[in-house]
Amino acid sequence: MAAPDRSSPASDGETFRCSGALTIGRAGSTARELDAMPEGMTIDLSDVERMDTVGAWLIHRTQRDRGAKLVGAAPEVEALLEQVAAADHPVRVRPDIRPPLTRTLEDIGTWTLETGRTLLGLLGFFGATLIGFGNVIRQPRRFRVNAVVQAFDSVGVRALGIIGLMSFLIGVVIGQQGAVQLAQFGAEVYTINLIGRLTVRELGPLMTAIMVAGRSGSAFAAQIGTMKITEEIDAMRTIGVSPIEALVVPRVLAAVLMMPLLAFFSMLLGIIGGGVFCWLILKIPPATFAMRISEVVPLHDLYVGLIKAPVFGFIIALGGCFQGMLVSGNSEEVGRRTTNAVVQSIFMVIVLDAVFAVFFSKIGWL
Structure with a gap:
């Protein structure tokens, strides 16, 4: 044995x-x-x-x-x-070295396909969001006031500090850089024109949108993505609650309504920052600065900024919620989708800003 x-x-x-x-x-x-x-x-x-x-x-x-x-x-x-x-088969530890041109073309093709799929998915999500808004309008009882108020606090109230500080400093920087260049022609007084029109028309809504995308858009993606991983969204569908109506509609509505207010706040702080610079460095009194701002900044510049702001807010909230809904697998996916939400939102905001610039120049709002 x-x-x-x-x-x-x-x-x-x-x-x-x-x-x-x-x-x-x-x-x-x-x-x-x-x-x-x-x-x-x-x-x-x-x-x-x-x-x-x-x-x-x-x-x-x-x-x-x-x-x-x-x-x-x-x-x-x-x-x-x-x-x-x-299971006994050879495994290639190091992949074959491909020519640089082949790698470049393959990367471009992969990026193009992924971009196309993302745009199609975002278009479908946009339609689902509109349907969610329609359902809430037809049945007001399904409107979640508490969720909207919480989103107001997250998107708007808690963002005032960072947006105000950023806008104030940007106003100072615009004034400083503009004064340095205009001083070569003895035209420092036109620094007020530069501060007023650039802040109200472009930088106010644009920088606010970028800050909201990095702050609130990423939060939307992370919150919804975490709910996907913990199967809370599946549980909502099981009990008959629409995730679009419960999660997406309040966030999109809050972003659309708060962005004009945040953009106006940013414009105001940017002008104040530029005014402080002109007062301390260029010795332009605040009363003269305020009078000059009211003369050189046409009212339609304010309209341009306030028209762009809610559109930017809608795109940011839609992109953040869309990327959150795409989360699947593990917690690493949450980080990847959150990053995608911020990058895509900022990219779309800049593209839309360029479209708005061409549109408003065509209709004579220069």
């Missing part, structure tokens, strides 16, 4: 009889004994009581490299050996 937990060669030198457990604990001694056997040996597995994948690999390797023959294997041992043999 063979002793357990050991492997031993037969005395005839041509048959290797295994007994007991052929496991990782005996892998070293078994490998040395197999290497000492001649080519074309016979391996008798009739007395094997237990075998793991390491032991199966040793047997398979000996059979593959040295032409060994197997006899007496139990059905479960044969099944394990077959699985190990099926």
